[in-house]
Amino acid sequence: xxxxxxxxxxxxxxxxxxxxxxxxxxxxxxxxxxxxxxxxxxxxxxxxxxxxxxxxxxxxxxxxxxxxxxxxxxxxxxxxxxxxxxxxxxxxxxxxxxxxxxxxxxxxxxxxxxxxxxxxxxxxxxxxxxxxxxxxxxxxxxxxxxxxxxxxxxxxxxxxxxxxxxxxxxxxxxxxxxxxxxxxxxxxxxxxxxxxxxxxxxxxxxxxxxxxxxxxxxxxxxxxxxxxxxxxxxxxxxxxxxxxxxxxxxxxxxxxxxxxxxxxxxxxxxxxxxxxxxxxxxxxxxxxxxxxxxxxxxxxxxxxxxxxxxxxxxxxxxxxxxxxxxxxxxxxxxxxxxxxxxxxxxxxxxxxxxxxxxxxxxxxxxxxxxxxxxxxxxxxxxxxxxxxxxxxxxxxxxxxxxxxxxxxxxxxxxxxxxxxxxxxxxxxxxxxxxxxxxxxxxxxxxxxxxxxxxxxxxxxxxxxxxxxxxxxxxxxxxxxxxxxxxxxxxxxxxxxxxxxxx
Numbered sequence: 001x002x003x004x005x006x007x008x009x010x011x012x013x014x015x016x017x018x019x020x021x022x023x024x025x026x027x028x029x030x031x032x033x034x035x036x037x038x039x040x041x042x043x044x045x046x047x048x049x050x051x052x053x054x055x056x057x058x059x060x061x062x063x064x065x066x067x068x069x070x071x072x073x074x075x076x077x078x079x080x081x082x083x084x085x086x087x088x089x090x091x092x093x094x095x096x097x098x099x100x101x102x103x104x105x106x107x108x109x110x111x112x113x114x115x116x117x118x119x120x121x122x123x124x125x126x127x128x129x130x131x132x133x134x135x136x137x138x139x140x141x142x143x144x145x146x147x148x149x150x151x152x153x154x155x156x157x158x159x160x161x162x163x164x165x166x167x168x169x170x171x172x173x174x175x176x177x178x179x180x181x182x183x184x185x186x187x188x189x190x191x192x193x194x195x196x197x198x199x200x201x202x203x204x205x206x207x208x209x210x211x212x213x214x215x216x217x218x219x220x221x222x223x224x225x226x227x228x229x230x231x232x233x234x235x236x237x238x239x240x241x242x243x244x245x246x247x248x249x250x251x252x253x254x255x256x257x258x259x260x261x262x263x264x265x266x267x268x269x270x271x272x273x274x275x276x277x278x279x280x281x282x283x284x285x286x287x288x289x290x291x292x293x294x295x296x297x298x299x300x301x302x303x304x305x306x307x308x309x310x311x312x313x314x315x316x317x318x319x320x321x322x323x324x325x326x327x328x329x330x331x332x333x334x335x336x337x338x339x340x341x342x343x344x345x346x347x348x349x350x351x352x353x354x355x356x357x358x359x360x361x362x363x364x365x366x367x368x369x370x371x372x373x374x375x376x377x378x379x380x381x382x383x384x385x386x387x388x389x390x391x392x393x394x395x396x397x398x399x400x401x402x403x404x405x406x407x408x409x410x411x412x413x414x415x416x417x418x419x420x421x422x423x424x425x426x427x428x429x430x431x432x433x434x435x436x437x438x439x440x441x442x443x444x445x446x447x448x449x450x451x452x453x454x455x456x457x458x459x460x461x462x463x464x465x466x467x468x469x470x471x472x473x474x475x476x477x478x479x480x481x482x483x484x485x486x487x488x489x490x491x492x493x494x495x496x497x498x499x500x501x502x
Contacts, residue, residue: 016138017044017140018040019035019040019043019139019141019142020043020139021046021145022142023047024045024047024110025054026097027146027410028045028143029045029054029104030414031394031414031418032045032106033075033077035418036106038418040425044109044111045111046111046116047110048113048115048133053094054147055147056097058171060090061195062173063196063198064090064196066087066088066093067087068087069247070086070087070092071244071247073405075411076244076411078099079241080099081230084224084225085224086223087220087303111132113133114133115133116132116359117132118131119361120366123364123365123499124499126390126430126431127140127390128142128390140424141391142390143392143417144392144393144396145395147394151350152170152346152349152350152351153346153351154346154348157187157323157324158325158326159325159326163328163329164328165329166343167344167345168344168345168346169345169346169348170347179343181203181205182203182204182342182343183208184204184207184341185209185210185339185343186207186344186347187346187347188210188347188348189213189215189347190348191302192347194215194217195304196345197310197311197347198307198309201316204315205315206315206316206317207315208316208317209318210319210322210333211289213294216269216297217272217304218268218271218275218301218303219303219305221303222305248405248408251403251404251405252403254403255404255476258297258403259449259453259454259475262295265297269296272296279312280308280311294457294458295457296454298454298457299462319335322334326344329341361388361391363385364433369385369388372385375466375467376465376469377471378471379393379398380442380443380492381413381416381484382474383413383416383420383485384434385433386435386436387436390431390432392420394410394414397472398446398473400473400474404478408482409474413485415485416485420488423488423495431495432493433493435492446475447470449476
């Protein structure tokens with residue numbers, strides 16, 4: 001635990017705060033900073049773990065890195081000219097979040113080892129009654145900033161409880177376990193797996209990679225940032241903004257391929273196929289096995305330059321079709337063959353559709369949030385939910401991206417929430433909540449826009465609910481989302497100065 005986190009652990013939860021923020025990652029920290037900049041100091045950040053930092057504190061597996069360039073994966077109000085690489089790695093990203101906490105004096109507001117266990121909206125008082133693993137207290141507004149990638153997904157494989165070796169998810173990496181000379185099975189070939197597989201392949205005796213669906217992988221154009229580049233970015237501030245802006249435009253234009261003209265994905269798909277041929281030149285069977293059968297972009301595109309060479313090593317076996325059963329000392333693939341292993345590592349991503357888990361959040365009339373999310377949660381502008389007054393989300397439903405930096409979306413969403421909380425404060429409101437018809441119309445329009453995009457081209461992905469609805473991705477340009485969240489639109493909300501009549 002760092003010194004910053006140790007200091008935060010000593011803080012005590014105060015009662016009756018103005019805003020309770022759940023989560024201490026990029027979203028939660030951005031919300032906290034913006035509250036402070038507005039002169040709002042009576043807030044807390046609840047963090048269920050012993051340290052803060054969100055995604056880049058949780059994901060510390062070997063090779064963990066971001067696939068968005070460093071200078072774009074940082075806040076516009078806290079740009080960093082000292083990134084060491086074009087694509088940031090986990091330790092550097094965690095240091096960035098710690099610097100934010102230090103620079104904006106957020107330690108007094110952070111409550112570590114404090115998990116939210118329940119939340120009920122008090123209709124008479126117009127506030128949230130919150131229960132945590134340590135204390136119960138009230139908050140005028142509740143902000144969920146846990147993000148979609150916060151709940152590790154372990155597939156329901158038969159015999160899961162029978163395996164007697166070491167078993168863990170990439171987001172819960174067990175560094176105390178020495179992989180040297182071990183027989184290891186990796187289940188899943190998503191964004192995390194393609195990063196840690198090249199890191200461990202040289203240590204293990206045998207690596208079995210169980211792949212259900214191969215991902216599209218493009219080279220990651222990573223490199224060290226030179227000393228002269230850092231010097232220029234530090235000394236010439238307009239250059240820093242220009243570089244960030246050009247990077248933003250480069251990534252933003254990818255939406256044309258994904259959502260406007262999916263047929264333009266063919267050149268990128270050709271480059272991905274060329275990448276496979278170039279990196280696996282002598283094994284036609286392996287090339288065929290790792291070549292996707294769906295349109296590039298339908299699932300998340302991954303960036304990695306040493307994944308395919310890792311798969312081509314003599315001590316690696318790629319197995320298609322997934323896993324059917326686990327036994328005491330082995331894994332049974334779809335071919336029915338049991339392969340002995342010492343350890344299993346799940347690279348199976350996150351449960352996006354149930355990111356809040358079984359957390360009982362009860363809104364007006366005692367309605368559970370989980371009850372209104374039978375086929376995935378819907379929200380208005382990814383921020384508010386009908387029937388849940390003074391309840392806000394950052395990067396909620398349909399705000400995810402397949403083409404640009406989520407930091408941009410976080411800042412946009414936070415600005416909207418700050419405007420809303422400012423209205424509650426200024427007018428001393430009892431509550432505000434989005435009108436049900438407004439939310440329904442908004443989401444119908446979203447789903448129409450998603451139809452015909454590359455994400456609607458037929459593959460099965462974590463973007464989709466069990467019913468096939470995409471309630472994960474934003475279908476437009478990020479600047480469109482920035483536009484609709486620039487100001488809080490109270491006209492689309494039930495705004496109450498007093499409790500509603502009984």
